[in-house]
Amino acid sequence: MSRGTLSLERLNPLTSLTGAAAVAVITTAAGQWAFSLAVLGGLLALTLRQARAAAVLRAATAILLPFWAALLLVHGLFFPEGRTVLAELGPATVTREGLLFALDAGLRTGVFVVAFLLFSFTVRVPELLSVLSARGLPPRLGFVVVSALTLLPAAAQRIRRIRAAQEARGLVIGRSLASRLLAARLQAVPLVLSLVHESGERAQALDARGFSGRQPHTSLRTVPDSVPQWAARRVLLVLSLAAVAVRVALALFGGRA
Amino acid sequence: MSARPLLAAHVASFRFHGADAPVLRDISIAVDAGSLTAVLGGSGSGKSTLARILAAWLPGHHGGELRGRLELGASGAGACIDFTGGSDDPRIDPAAWAAHVAYVPQDAAAMLSTVRDTVAGELAFGLENLGIPAGDMLRRIAGTAELTGLQDLLERDPATLSGGELRRLAIGCAVIGRPSVLLLDEPFASLDASGARTVELLLRRLTAEGTAVVVFSSTVDTLSRTATHWTVLGNTVLGNTALGSGEHDGGRQLAAGTPDILLAAGSSGEDVLARSGVVVPGAEVSGAGVSGAAPPRPVRTSAPADAAPVLELKGVRFSYDGPGASERETLRGVDLAVLPGEVLAVTGPNGSGKSTLLRQLNGLLRPGSGTVLLRGAPTDGTSPGVLAADVGLLFQDPRFQLFERTALREVAFGLGTKWRLFRRKQDDARARERALAALAAVGLEAHAGIHPLELPASSRRLLALATVIAREPAVLALDEPTVGLDRRGLAVLDTAMADATARGAAVVMVTHDLGYARARAHRLLRLDGGVLTPLG
Structure with missing residues (x-):
């Protein structure tokens, strides 16, 4: 890190x-x-x-x-x-x-x-989730809070990925504002669709790994305080x-x- | 043999919400403690759907209507659940089910929590949710890391792992909970020879200890050859099949029995595997190899054209940003020249930088020093979007390549005019025509209107291939193109490469499948320690 x-x-x-x-x-x-x-x-x-x-x-x-x-x-x-x-x-x-x-x-x-x-x-997302959980916030709610708070970094990473896929197929992003606006237009819908698709998939994986379980969770590492x-x-x-x-x-x- | 199987299922039918026909019909499967079962089937046979049903990721809650029965006989968890396909069907607690039945999806990244920033943290995630004390967790993480070969990666961010490393992490996350049944969908995809050996050893050890292991695969690999039981699923015919089978037996149980019976020469066994599209490599193929068999039509020309190289790399060095980057230089002076019509295969351990190398070719990554030349001209200063006309890159993970709403839009992206805000109708029509031709070339023309993520994983890879071949680039850079492909998919890939080399294009493919590479490539190179060396 x-x-x-x-x-x-x-x-x-x-x-x-x-x-x-x-x-x-x-x-x-x-x-x-x-x-x-x-x-x-x-x-x-x-x-x-x-x-x-x-x-x-x-x-x-x-x-x-x-x-x-x-x-x-x-x-x-x-x-x-x-x-x-x-x-x-x-x-x-x-x-x-x-x-x-x-x-x-x-x-x-x-x-x-x-x-x-x-x-x-x-x-650090794991630490934030851990302290929220330690303060009694239900895990699912904690996940929603953390996802909302870190939506921009996550979206920025995903846009980079979508842009790479589009550039590999001929999208030329120039330095002009018009070019950047065009790129943003082409990336907006894939970004939203992929975030929605992944949220559904992630929910299943988290459920299967016991994330929504009611028993108290432990933590591998203590969060520095x-x-x-x-x-x-x-x-x-x-x-x-x-x-x-x-x-x-x-x-x-x-x-x- | 125990009196009651650890896990049994009868799927009378399973239909996704909104679908016309069921994707699975009349399938029965039962696994005993210590058994190794292989569920084999070609693309679209419903293997992954069956795996998700057995893992309780689908029934009664997400996605579809199940008619049938799931029976869990694991100690302390006896359960028999009937499903009628109605809204009042019982719901399975996914965590309680997963405590006995662990599942590793074909897309390994799909099971990661994404809220842990180290491999150790990701391994611990399931244990933390069970409330296991930190000391116990540390011991189990160390043990699992050793079994999966992750010891040196424990402090790495999972987002930075290579495809093969990610698969071993996903398997580690599944086995660390000590399930009694382990379901693995294409467990050897993207693994290098050593990773495949590690996973094979781990699975054999688990079965010896009493775990029931079920692998879902489109290939008869060395592990499934030694399975106690095979179930073969029928293949959905997608468009024109290269094998000429016109019958639709997708999602039906074609055969079940021991490998010996199903493989026996002269019996109907081989026919069943062929009918389903399962790849059966030659006896000499080892590890996770797919097929060493020669392609039906030569992929490589007898000798590359006697011309100037279409692609050259001179002293290419590259390291990712971050602390200690110079010590972890991924490419340390790569020299390479590829001739028109030449097929080149690059192999090497997981995480050795093979995908990084391919991304240098189309400018998605730029060398720290050294030069990439395309038809003799340096590519630095040319944007990836411009280079895309000459270099077509097939991504290792099709999900990162596909972003559009339909398969047709996906292939048509970027085929029209560059200035897409005000494109003309005739450009759109031309792009559509080329896109449809590329879809037909991979046998997906009947699925032009489908959302790419709704396609089976192997068809997704073929769709990604269609986006590459549609623009007829001078260089095809293919990152693990064979992963998850069945016979028909491999035939499509062979044809695409043959067409490309016939018109003088060069192919650079990264693969772990040595048998496949040897049968198709003019040259085989190994990337290790940041340098390329010829491989015998």
């Missing part, structure tokens, strides 16, 4: 999951674009220290670029509450408020996406709750965050 410097793979999966969730909750509660920007910068710096940095950045770009473009189009050009007009382009009006809203929403989503991608590309990690999880949880509480209090008692 490859390890980068300051690798998140070494952490207990619950610590990295709590970290990702806390970062998302606190940033959303703060609702300040400058804070979101600082957090996003920190997350990107952390990403670059991981062995799978390239994969995380690729996935983040694929999700965020279209999303940011849509935000800019919708809110940058058509923001009903916008007062400070910067430019007028026919029916569209670029306003300062609209751009700031797009910036705020875009950065917050950026934090959310990068935090969870960082988690899903660095978590430590007192500092335990403490960090508690602190992150308290900080998240506090951030939400402050946000709700400000909203209820007239202030604006």
Whole structure:
């Protein structure tokens, strides 16, 4: 298993999951674009220290670029509450408020996406399943949770496989956006069909190997954990709750965050 | 002989949901402790379906209507279950059944959990689910790894294993639970000679210890020759059969008895095997070999054309990314020249990089250093999609090659214009015509509308072959093309290679089947330690 410097793979999966969730909750509660920007910068710096940095950045770009473009189009050009007009382009009006809203929403989503991608590309699936099971989550439910959390890495691997099969039969993928969009169109349906087909097949294999059994499961290896990690999880949880509480209090008692 | 068989089944009929006709009819099978049974049949005979029924992967729950009876006589698990094909049929607890009856599917990867990132973890998966303490697990993993030859692979990620290594892992996962009945579908597929020996020894040892072993195969290999009992299933006729049999006896029990009786010359035994499409290699063939018999039509021309090489590799070195990559260099300076019309076979141990070598030919992988030349021109800088016009690659696992919704769409993919967003109707018609011709060449024209994953495994391989031959490439790179093929499938493969060499194409095939390779190739090479050496 490859390890980068300051690798998140070494952490207990619950610590990295709590970290990702806390970062998302606190940033959303703060609702300040400058804070979101600082957090996003920190997350990107952390990403670059991981062995799978390239994969995380690729996935983040694929999700965020279209999303940011849509935000800019919708809110940058058509923001009903916008007062400070910067430019007028026919029916569209670029306003300062609209751009700031797009910036705020875009950065917050950026934090959310990068935090969870960082988690899903660095978590060791067997360890995550093991800690969820140790906390009493039924195995099937644990499998669903783990599958959902690691869907993107799994899909990325499968797309690579489908692309190899298509290239071996003459698909030429150029560097242009049009070429990449064409490739994505050709890979989307096979990806979904193969994920659906495999989920059925996998369910049979897992059942036959006793995965859904009711007796307590044991574990070949213990998942690494430590007192500092335990403490960090508690602190992150308290900080998240506090951030939400402050946000709700400000909203209820007239202030604006 | 025990009074009651460990496992017995009578399948009056089994029909997949939505299918017109049953895929299995009137089959009875019973296995005793310590017995070795071979269920033999050609492509589409229903072997894999029967295996899945016996493994309780199908009845009453998934996929189809079963009429008949399953009887489990294993100690402490006596059960007799009747199925009428109705919705109120009993359901079998798959885990409880699997504790006695373990099953290794033909597609070995299908039984892996995919939630374990080491071979040791995958072996432990079933034991963890039973709540077995870690100390016991470690002992059983060590024992199983030794029996399956996985000792050096315990810390590897299963996703990085070669086809043969994956099969041994799947067998390890099945036997580690100490079942009383072990069902194996094509257990020797993709295994090298040493892997095949390891598995054969393991299975003989298990039968000696009282396990009932049942192998499902389209080939009479050395293991099934020594079986206590054979059951031969009839072959579904797919399109035009090369053997000319017009009768449809697919999924029916054609014969049952001892190998000696069924093999006896002059008796009806040989006819039954031939009728079913089972491959019966010559007596001299060893291991998992398929067929050393000469093809009906010469696959190789008498001598390759006296021309410049169509394909050359010069000093090709390659290693996969990751820590320690340089120490684990897969290819360490491969030199090779293949002439037009030449058939070249590459053999070598599992995990030696044979599939990696083939992927260098069409640019799916690129050499770290060294050059691949196609008709004298270096291929670096040319995308795999462009190289595909000249190099057709048959993947080792057809599932990784097939991605479309129907067999026809599968073969037609990429045959039209490159710019597929705005393709013209006449291009589509031409592509369809070529695709139908390729489907006919592999005998699958009647199945053009079927989803590729609904085809039997051997037909899937032939469909993948059709996608390769449809574009008439100058080089055919075939990764274990014979695995799982019955007589008709081998005949189709022979014809495809003969057609290719006749028009001047070169064939580079990777295979573990030395008998097959010797009968068809001009040259036989061995890849080991990252270099190619001639093999006698």
